[in-house]
Amino acid sequence: LLDQVYRTAQPFVARSARVALRHRDRVDERYLDFVCQPVVAEGGDITGVFIQGHDVTDRKRHEFALRESEERFRLVAEDAPVMLWMGDEAGRCLYLNKAQREFWGVEPDGVTGFDWSGTIHPDDCSLLAPFHDAMKRHRNFSIETRMRRADGVYRTVTTSAQPRFGPRREFVGMIGVNVDITEARQAEA
Numbered sequence: 204l205l206d207q208v209y210r211t212a213q214p215f216v217a218r219s220a221r222v223a224l225r226h227r228d229r230v231d232e233r234y235l236d237f238v239c240q241p242v243v244a245e246g247g248d249i250t251g252v253f254i255q256g257h258d259v260t261d262r263k264r265h266e267f268a269l270r271e272s273e274e275r276f277r278l279v280a281e282d283a284p285v286m287l288w289m290g291d292e293a294g295r296c297l298y299l300n301k302a303q304r305e306f307w308g309v310e311p312d313g314v315t316g317f318d319w320s321g322t323i324h325p326d327d328c329s330l331l332a333p334f335h336d337a338m339k340r341h342r343n344f345s346i347e348t349r350m351r352r353a354d355g356v357y358r359t360v361t362t363s364a365q366p367r368f369g370p371r372r373e374f375v376g377m378i379g380v381n382v383d384i385t386e387a388r389q390a391e392a
């Protein structure tokens with residue numbers, strides 16, 4: 204690598220490059236951001252290569268752990284027997300599990316463009332006040348409304364959700380569960 208930078212006079216930049224550091228009886232895997240910059244003399248000759256870098260192993264391990272955690276969540280959530288969803292700070296869909304997508308008839312690649320508010324029965328729109336208040340105040344909420352299923356039939360659904368916060372405790376949206384309680388309400392009646 205140094206010979207290449209020296210020969211071509213082109214800098215080399217690496218982001219999160221995996222490096223195996225050998226110790227006596229073990230190999231330590233690290234990740235580095237670094238740059239190799241040719242040192243050019245006044246006459247234009249390359250006189251050396253300047254190398255600067257820093258260890259980003261902790262950041263990279265955190266990224267791996269976060270990715271693994273998200274994958275575990277998606278594996279569990281995808282086949283959960285209830286309807287799970289995640290929305291952004293404006294209430295737009297970010298994630299719908301399989302049960303929720305099937306209920307609303309949403310394809311996996313159509314989730315982020317799906318407007319769930321259009322599924323609320325027109326007579327129940329006033330019942331969304333707890334949702335709007337929770338979004339504004341970043342608090343839990345629970346409501347019961349009628350939602351239109353993919354086949355056009357309205358079903359009674361309870362929605363319970365709680366706020367999600369980012370690494371700096373900024374509000375990033377809600378995560379919740381929808382449960383179809385139509386049969387339970389009919390049995391009560």
